[in-house]
Amino acid sequence: MDLVFSPIDLDAQARLREAFDPDGLLNPGKILPEGSRCYDFDAVANLAS
Amino acid sequence: VTSPTLSSVLDNLPHAAGTDLAPDVPAVAPATAEDVAAVMAAATREGARVMVLGTGTHQGYGYPVAPDVVVATTGLTKVVDYEPDDLTLTVQAGVTLDEVAAVLATEGQTAVLPEDAGTATTGGVVAAGLSGWRRRRYGPTRDRVIEVELVTGDGRVVHAGGRVVKNVTGYDISRLATGSLGSLGIITMVTFKLWPGSSHTATIRVDAPAAAAPAFRPLAVLEEQAGVRVLLGGTDREVAGYVDAIDGKASEGLDWPDPPSGAYQFVMRLPAATLAAGVALIRELLPDAAFVAAHGVGDVRIGADHVEPDVAAELRSFAEKHLGSLVVADVPDEFRAGFDPWGALPDAMDLQRRVKAAFDPLGVCNPGRLPGRL
Numbered sequence: 001m002d003l004v005f006s007p008i009d010l011d012a013q014a015r016l017r018e019a020f021d022p023d024g025l026l027n028p029g030k031i032l033p034e035g036s037r038c039y040d041f042d043a044v045a046n047l048a049s
Numbered sequence: 050v051t052s053p054t055l056s057s058v059l060d061n062l063p064h065a066a067g068t069d070l071a072p073d074v075p076a077v078a079p080a081t082a083e084d085v086a087a088v089m090a091a092a093t094r095e096g097a098r099v100m101v102l103g104t105g106t107h108q109g110y111g112y113p114v115a116p117d118v119v120v121a122t123t124g125l126t127k128v129v130d131y132e133p134d135d136l137t138l139t140v141q142a143g144v145t146l147d148e149v150a151a152v153l154a155t156e157g158q159t160a161v162l163p164e165d166a167g168t169a170t171t172g173g174v175v176a177a178g179l180s181g182w183r184r185r186r187y188g189p190t191r192d193r194v195i196e197v198e199l200v201t202g203d204g205r206v207v208h209a210g211g212r213v214v215k216n217v218t219g220y221d222i223s224r225l226a227t228g229s230l231g232s233l234g235i236i237t238m239v240t241f242k243l244w245p246g247s248s249h250t251a252t253i254r255v256d257a258p259a260a261a262a263p264a265f266r267p268l269a270v271l272e273e274q275a276g277v278r279v280l281l282g283g284t285d286r287e288v289a290g291y292v293d294a295i296d297g298k299a300s301e302g303l304d305w306p307d308p309p310s311g312a313y314q315f316v317m318r319l320p321a322a323t324l325a326a327g328v329a330l331i332r333e334l335l336p337d338a339a340f341v342a343a344h345g346v347g348d349v350r351i352g353a354d355h356v357e358p359d360v361a362a363e364l365r366s367f368a369e370k371h372l373g374s375l376v377v378a379d380v381p382d383e384f385r386a387g388f389d390p391w392g393a394l395p396d397a398m399d400l401q402r403r404v405k406a407a408f409d410p411l412g413v414c415n416p417g418r419l420p421g422r423l
Contacts, residue, residue: 019403
């Protein structure tokens with residue numbers, strides 16, 4: 001997925017998923033890679049620093 | 050780094066003519082998605098309401114928007130990519146339907162967009178979810194929007210879908226954006242899947258919709274006050290065969306009906322099987338109105354110089370009883386004040402709210418336009 005979509009595109013899809021499945025219970029990780037949200041990217045950046 | 054204020058962002062962008070609907074607010078016409086994004090990001094920071102405007106041909110839908118700024122897509126005028134062999138066309142949102150038709154005419158192809166909205170923009174037609182009369186043959190516009198670039202309410206530039214016709218990657222945000230009426234963001238670019246045009250076309254005037262039965266897949270079967278016309282497209286042999294088989298007065302070419310005009314315009318949607326009863330009711334209640342009813346689809350466009358609120362309410366009640374709808378396309382302000390433009394609320398309003406919030410967290414995009422004043 002991250003070859004096709006930018007982090008912003010994936011984040012938009014993740015937000016849309018949250019509208020339908022706020023708790024992430026339905027097939028988590030099936031369509032969107034784990035860590036698709038912008039804050040996940042931020043978290044990774046913070047870990048590195 | 051301090052973020053720029055909305056007013057400083059607007060100062061650096063080309064000004065647009067704006068709209069009579071919001072005459073006293075600044076109007077800009079950015080030429081790039083990045084500039085649109087800068088406006089939206091600043092608008093979200095400052096809580097400023099944004100009205101999205103194309104050429105303003107379909108602004109009568111929904112509740113009125115009272116904006117602080119108007120963002121017109123009319124500066125987004127590039128034809129980005131045309132691949133006749135792949136049957137795809139990518140245009141910026143401000144390209145009009147007439148311009149699309151001119152580009153595609155060179156290869157005899159069609160994007161099957163509404164036949165009578167030449168000055169409307171592609172972005173506006175997609176945002177309004179409009180399909181043309183040929184929906185009976187080709188399905189709705191929604192099914193041909195295979196890629197969008199959408200600037201969200203908080204200024205993210207999101208790409209969804211792709212230019213490959215059979216691309217199925219990710220959630221179908223392109224279809225979600227189609228018909229969203231600028232409530233999720235501003236569509237800045239669209240890719241359409243195309244169809245080859247018909248080598249031969251004909252229009253046959255008949256007495257009743259049932260007369261169209263010999264045609265396997267007519268482009269449209271349209272009923273008006275004055276009668277019914279069957280519009281055909283295909284190979285020479287195919288069309289000639291149908292012209293022979295259908296009892297009526299045939300002419301060459303596609304003779305589309307005039308769009309129903311008048312200060313009062315409605316769109317009624319019914320299950321196809323209920324359409325005949327709906328047309329009978331329109332004839333009874335609005336004998337002087339113009340209408341075009343698309344048989345096999347279930348859409349009726351109605352135009353009249355005057356409609357009483359109780360008559361509109363009776364038509365809506367009929368439509369909703371049959372799981373259809375009657376929505377306002379355009380009416381005078383005084384009528385709008387007493388007649389809901391949408392009718393019955395959709396199910397799951399909380400879900401609708403969450404979907405809007407996923408794209409437009411502060412609700413700055415066309416606020417209040419959608420059912421439930423989302």
